[in-house]
Amino acid sequence: MHRVAIVGVAQTKFAAEKIDQNYAELAYEVVDSLFNQLGIGHSDIDNIVTASSDFWDGRTISSMAVQDAVGAWLKSETKVSSDGTLAVLYGMMRILSGSFGTTLVLAHSKSSEGNQTMLGNAVFDPIYQRQLGFDLVAAGAMQARAYLEKYNLTEADLAEVVVKNLGNATYNPNAQRAMSITVEDALKSNLVADPLRELDIAPNSDGACVLLLAREDLVSKFTDKPVWLTGVGHYQDNYYLGDRDLTTSKSLEKAAAKAYSMAGIINPRKELNVVELYDTFSHQELMWSELLGLAERGRGIDLIRSGVTKLGGELPVNPSGGVLGAHAMFVAGLVRVAEAALQLRGEAGAYQVEGASKALAHGTVGPCGQTHCVWILSNEK
Amino acid sequence: MGERVAIIASGQTNHCSKRTDVNIPEMIQEAVDRALLQANLTLDDIDAVVIGNMEHFEGINLSDMWASEGAGSVMKPAMKIATGGTTGASVAACAYYHCASGLFDTVLAIGWEKLSESDPTGGIITAFDPIVERLTLAGAVGGLAIEATAYMKTYDVPEEVFALAAVRSRKNAKRNPHAHLKLDLTVQQVLDTPYIAYPLHYLDMCPASDGACAVIMASEKRAKDLCPKPAWIDAVVCRHNHAWIGDISFGKNSTLESAAVEAYKIAGITNPLEELNVIELYDPASYTQVSWLEYLHLCEMGQGRRLVEDGVTAFEGKLPVNPSGGVVSTNPIGATALIRVAEASLQIQGRADERQVDGVQRAMATGFGGSYWNEVFILSA
Amino acid sequence: MSLQPDEELVVYKSSMRIPYRWAAGLIASKFYRHIAQEKKIYATRCPKTQKVLMPPRKSPNGTEDWVEVGPGGEIKSFTVVRYPVPSLNPTTLPIVYALIQLDGADTAFVHQLGEIETDKVKTGMRVTAVFAEKAAGNILDIQYFKPETVEIV
Numbered sequence: 001m002h003r004v005a006i007v008g009v010a011q012t013k014f015a016a017e018k019i020d021q022n023y024a025e026l027a028y029e030v031v032d033s034l035f036n037q038l039g040i041g042h043s044d045i046d047n048i049v050t051a052s053s054d055f056w057d058g059r060t061i062s063s064m065a066v067q068d069a070v071g072a073w074l075k076s077e078t079k080v081s082s083d084g085t086l087a088v089l090y091g092m093m094r095i096l097s098g099s100f101g102t103t104l105v106l107a108h109s110k111s112s113e114g115n116q117t118m119l120g121n122a123v124f125d126p127i128y129q130r131q132l133g134f135d136l137v138a139a140g141a142m143q144a145r146a147y148l149e150k151y152n153l154t155e156a157d158l159a160e161v162v163v164k165n166l167g168n169a170t171y172n173p174n175a176q177r178a179m180s181i182t183v184e185d186a187l188k189s190n191l192v193a194d195p196l197r198e199l200d201i202a203p204n205s206d207g208a209c210v211l212l213l214a215r216e217d218l219v220s221k222f223t224d225k226p227v228w229l230t231g232v233g234h235y236q237d238n239y240y241l242g243d244r245d246l247t248t249s250k251s252l253e254k255a256a257a258k259a260y261s262m263a264g265i266i267n268p269r270k271e272l273n274v275v276e277l278y279d280t281f282s283h284q285e286l287m288w289s290e291l292l293g294l295a296e297r298g299r300g301i302d303l304i305r306s307g308v309t310k311l312g313g314e315l316p317v318n319p320s321g322g323v324l325g326a327h328a329m330f331v332a333g334l335v336r337v338a339e340a341a342l343q344l345r346g347e348a349g350a351y352q353v354e355g356a357s358k359a360l361a362h363g364t365v366g367p368c369g370q371t372h373c374v375w376i377l378s379n380e381k
Numbered sequence: 382m383g384e385r386v387a388i389i390a391s392g393q394t395n396h397c398s399k400r401t402d403v404n405i406p407e408m409i410q411e412a413v414d415r416a417l418l419q420a421n422l423t424l425d426d427i428d429a430v431v432i433g434n435m436e437h438f439e440g441i442n443l444s445d446m447w448a449s450e451g452a453g454s455v456m457k458p459a460m461k462i463a464t465g466g467t468t469g470a471s472v473a474a475c476a477y478y479h480c481a482s483g484l485f486d487t488v489l490a491i492g493w494e495k496l497s498e499s500d501p502t503g504g505i506i507t508a509f510d511p512i513v514e515r516l517t518l519a520g521a522v523g524g525l526a527i528e529a530t531a532y533m534k535t536y537d538v539p540e541e542v543f544a545l546a547a548v549r550s551r552k553n554a555k556r557n558p559h560a561h562l563k564l565d566l567t568v569q570q571v572l573d574t575p576y577i578a579y580p581l582h583y584l585d586m587c588p589a590s591d592g593a594c595a596v597i598m599a600s601e602k603r604a605k606d607l608c609p610k611p612a613w614i615d616a617v618v619c620r621h622n623h624a625w626i627g628d629i630s631f632g633k634n635s636t637l638e639s640a641a642v643e644a645y646k647i648a649g650i651t652n653p654l655e656e657l658n659v660i661e662l663y664d665p666a667s668y669t670q671v672s673w674l675e676y677l678h679l680c681e682m683g684q685g686r687r688l689v690e691d692g693v694t695a696f697e698g699k700l701p702v703n704p705s706g707g708v709v710s711t712n713p714i715g716a717t718a719l720i721r722v723a724e725a726s727l728q729i730q731g732r733a734d735e736r737q738v739d740g741v742q743r744a745m746a747t748g749f750g751g752s753y754w755n756e757v758f759i760l761s762a
Numbered sequence: 763m764s765l766q767p768d769e770e771l772v773v774y775k776s777s778m779r780i781p782y783r784w785a786a787g788l789i790a791s792k793f794y795r796h797i798a799q800e801k802k803i804y805a806t807r808c809p810k811t812q813k814v815l816m817p818p819r820k821s822p823n824g825t826e827d828w829v830e831v832g833p834g835g836e837i838k839s840f841t842v843v844r845y846p847v848p849s850l851n852p853t854t855l856p857i858v859y860a861l862i863q864l865d866g867a868d869t870a871f872v873h874q875l876g877e878i879e880t881d882k883v884k885t886g887m888r889v890t891a892v893f894a895e896k897a898a899g900n901i902l903d904i905q906y907f908k909p910e911t912v913e914i915v
Contacts, residue, residue: 076618123441236457
């Protein structure tokens with residue numbers, strides 16, 4: 001089997017409202033930036049996988065708008081209508097199939113252009129749930145409470161996640177929400193959906209991100225710092241929230257087990273050097289860390305208290321600030337992969353994890369994390 | 382090259398204008414159950430699921446989440462693909478790459494739509510740019526009508542030829558228990574229906590249907606183990622177009638031609654009229670069964686009418702087009718292009734019952750959507 | 763290209779208005795019929811796991827085993843939503859959403875709470891269904907859940 005590497009990444013700055021660019025222009029910005037970095041053009045791209053949402057874009061066939069930006073004319077382009085981490089997987093499959101040497105993977109979204117409560121409500125089925133009016137935030141809040149109560153954790157524990165990640169975001173020029181604050185400050189932010197406060201919930205962002213994947217024999221044409229995709233797992237859970245135990249996630253456990261097995265990782269806590277998680281809500285960084293095997297169940301908080309996952313710690317989690325720092329739908333997972341790649345290339349600037357050689361990037365989609373995708377990346381062949 | 386991949390089974394609902402007896406996941410489950418039954422497999426044998434539809438047609442955001450209830454994707458790797466009219470073809474391509482990559486052995490591809498639950502044109506109109514194009518374009522029919530008008534003028538082809546194709550398709554549909562419009566019509570009856578958009582009459586156009594289609598693909602070894610007569614996938618080619626409708630040439634379906642030429646090259650076909658035994662063409666309107674044959678290089682430009690009028694593409698002809706009745710007989714949009722692939726595989730497998738064409742060794746299936754983009758499959762025995 | 767001081771960016775405001783009509787199917791229709799006619803909640807037993815699923819689901823072989831559940835149940839988790847919910851019109855804030863496991867069911871489902879102070883809601887609390895006066899064939903035919911009255915001696 002051929003191996004596949006990330007040979008270049010680019011992203012926009014993320015902001016609450018980018019009214020000076022439409023979303024095709026966000027796509028142009030990142031593709032242009034990537035091409036300039038690598039000194040390449042559209043002729044170097046064999047095929048394209050994009051990720052975007054018809055609902056969040058307010059447009060049926062949301063990928064139509066970015067066809068020119070990605071240079072799709074007379075090429076194979078397709079759209080994953082899900083998180084960017086899954087678009088990376090499909091992009092890798094297309095190379096492994098032998099049909100293509102390079103895949104451009106793009107995700108775009110403008111949260112500012114829709115009403116997030118209505119968009120979130122539309123995820124719930126109109127037969128048994130939608131008329132209740134609840135959305136992805138209310139669902140996340142019920143998960144947060146179930147998790148906190150099960151493990152005797154408090155809102156102050158959630159605030160520690162917020163303080164760490166928004167603090168990390170101050171070093172990331174692309175982050176939207178960056179703050180140097182204390183736990184007391186975080187606990188003063190407005191209650192939105194108990195027990196979640198404004199700062200516990202990822203902001204809504206506009207932005208785009210792009211990666212270039214290349215087959216092993218083509219990698220040197222693009223970069224001398226390839227980041228190899230060494231393991232991946234993705235699984236979908238039950239739909240109805242009450243069918244699941246919201247304090248855990250079987251789909252994430254299975255996705256992680258598969259990715260670790262493929263990458264030959266036995267002790268992720270010791271073998272990984274940096275982790276970028278998709279934490280739409282503060283409690284999810286704790287939950288996801290545990291389910292990825294970085295801490296005992298209910299003890300994800302210890303990783304923060306002991307400083308293991310802080311910037312400069314033994315295993316930094318979300319050194320970029322994570323999704324609490326910027327959250328563009330479907331883009332955020334691709335950004336996790338891009339941030340992991342930057343770390344492994346030694347290009348993460350002020351939030352660089354020294355000497356990182358193995359990274360985990362995670363994406364999720366659906367209410368309370370119905371689908372998860374876990375990636376293991378390495379800068380060693 | 383990657384792993385060789387085959388279709389081992391498929392299942393479809395009995396497509397019709399309105400399925401009020403089932404909700405969305407229930408309808409999907411019907412197709413999945415039928416595919417599993419034909420393959421003599423259970424869900425436990427399925428390694429991964431690829432699903433697709435167009436969200437605005439049912440108003441379900443992240444529609445793969447609720448659909449998981451019927452798709453059998455719970456606790457399995459699953460991803461959603463959505464590319465407009467091509468969705469079903471893109472889903473099939475994604476399932477193909479799942480297997481061809483060597484990452485998965487048995488993959489379930491699902492396409493579905495319940496067009497009775499909304500106003501399809503209201504959904505389609507939102508495919509166009511909201512600021513420049515949406516205010517002036519009128520859904521999918523307009524573009525097709527422009528192409529048909531240009532074709533009639535360029536090659537001096539009368540509406541009667543299109544109507545003949547429409548008559549044949551609805552007659553073929555009578556052989557297909559899954560088809561929606563099964564009608565005995567005359568050319569005059571088609572011409573007597575009102576214009577939807579000149580030169581396309583009501584009965585020249587595809588209907589709006591409720592339905593789902595499921596296809597099971599497998600890697601070479603697994604396919605040989607599981608199926609006495611797999612339909613091998615020789616070529617999967619996709620060609621995309623520009624973002625802006627004004628940039629698209631309505632005088633030439635370049636993406637279909639480019640995709641077909643590449644597919645022939647990959648499959649080693651030099652004379653498609655002689656070497657193909659059946660075509661399942663994505664025909665959103667009757668005229669495409671005349672003009673698009675030319676882009677498939679079955680005849681010279683402007684000579685498509687000869688293939689139709691001489692009966693070459695009729696059920697009993699040398700190269701039957703759409704023995705299933707095609708899209709003008711059945712159109713649950715997200716399933717439509719997957720139905721083309723499924724029908725082509727049934728022909729190869731000798732499982733097409735009343736609509737079986739004798740001695741099919743090679744079949745073609747196409748998908749059409751978005752801003753005039755196309756996907757082409759070539760299958761062989 | 764940049765904006766001159768006297769120039770403004772265009773932000774075109776619109777909304778998508780697509781009418782929808784969602785088929786509930788045989789199973790959900792029966793569920794709502796029980797509520798409308800008898801003010802009773804029925805769930806289905808999964809033939810594979812024997813779990814009683816709420817909301818009810820179609821059985822693969824079409825022979826659903828219906829089980830009456832509730833109207834009482836237990837709160838498994840909840841949240842107090844303090845932001846406007848556009849699809850509920852009018853919205854009276856705050857709204858309490860809860861995951862409620864009805865007596866006799868093995869899975870919880872989401873609904874709203876009423877007749878309770880938001881700071882009195884606790885996980886594990888017993889609640890009971892309050893049915894809407896007029897059934898419309900959707901989940902709000904159960905208007906909300908309220909605390910089960912306990913006799914104080």
